[in-house]
Amino acid sequence: MTAPFGKVYLIGAGPGAADLITVRGARLLSQADVVLYDALVTPDMLALCPQAVKISVGKRSGQRSAAQEHINEQLIACARQYAVVVRLKGGDPMLFGRADEELNALESVGIAYDIVPGITTALAAAASVKQPLTKRGIARSVALFTSSTAPGETADTRIPECDTLVQYMGGREAMLTAQRMLAAGFSPTLPVIVIENCSREDERSVSLSLQQLSQGLPMSTGPVLVMMGEAMRPRQRKEMHQ
Template structure:
């Protein structure tokens, strides 16, 4: 079977793969190690949400778009795995560049299994996950003494053939990744479970990018679809944080 990319050099064995976290979006939130590796890469297989400023750091590399977007036509995971393995068989340094952190909603498990089965060495370089960048951008800590001492990251997005998630984590602060329309159902479930309609909710769209927007609303407003109304005419990934730690401080008013 022909390779997806031309060979750059002949070697006795496969190259090395790095599963690399691109962070929340802004190129200057990459780790120093991540930026250095991007500058050395032969091939970069990147997610759809990795922006041009980050990709500019690996201008010498062959770029392969393998993005997956919820609700849109995207490359099957098996095909991504195959491209990753084949690229590593043909090149010295291959980077699988993932938004946020590879080990959080990054499908790292499937890709690591594929690399292990093929005998390809790899390492994982973490990135700043969007929840931390969103908390920093909004100046709302995810934990707060006397108010919130537990945090849960979750998503309602399921893979093909997987059962729908019907339960929610039980903790003080809920952080929902890919939380656009799905966040409305989350709010409905929280209200049905007895949570206060006044519970503060904070949504961050396009976190860390120039077009970032921070939206504040209540749990009741979220359940009523207010978030979708506020986002009309806008597009971009949304992270939703709910809990009393999101309450506006008097100095923020």
């Protein structure tokens, strides 16, 4: 007797570069019958699953609730038709990936699933600009947050109480966050690093102060991550003596 549903895998694609996906994630992609992928998943990543049917389910700002409901329906429909279904998400599925809605939808009809973590962009960005998010004696706590909301939701304007702050989806909201931080008493000279298109060929990064960020982003055409805190201050380079 044929099972009524296939199995769904929520896989983290990582920040963008195809070689930053986990070995397990790449293996499952190579076995997938169908892949439902986010807008930020790169063509190089999709090249890892040439055998699969590929369905773009990229969400667009201002339409997230309706888009997510449609994605849930597509996941269930694909699980009825295919044995191995991959839901490929940028970064890590369990962080700002709206995984809760998709897992609830799968559970509601009894579809089996598994989750494969991915490298979240904050860690990839810190590695790319060579600035640890934590530093002994300077920063021992990190907050990952976003001000992005779905239609009908009220924006959360609270500033997390941590040594290092990392704002996801900061393209439109980072300037407002900086203004709120200044109003809350943060130093205008607090170091900030903005990174765009992390791990991709067109990656760009810039260092600036909280005061400068409050006046606007120097870049915002691609996905943007903003890292703020004393841990972002440039290190004093030590000369090597032979």
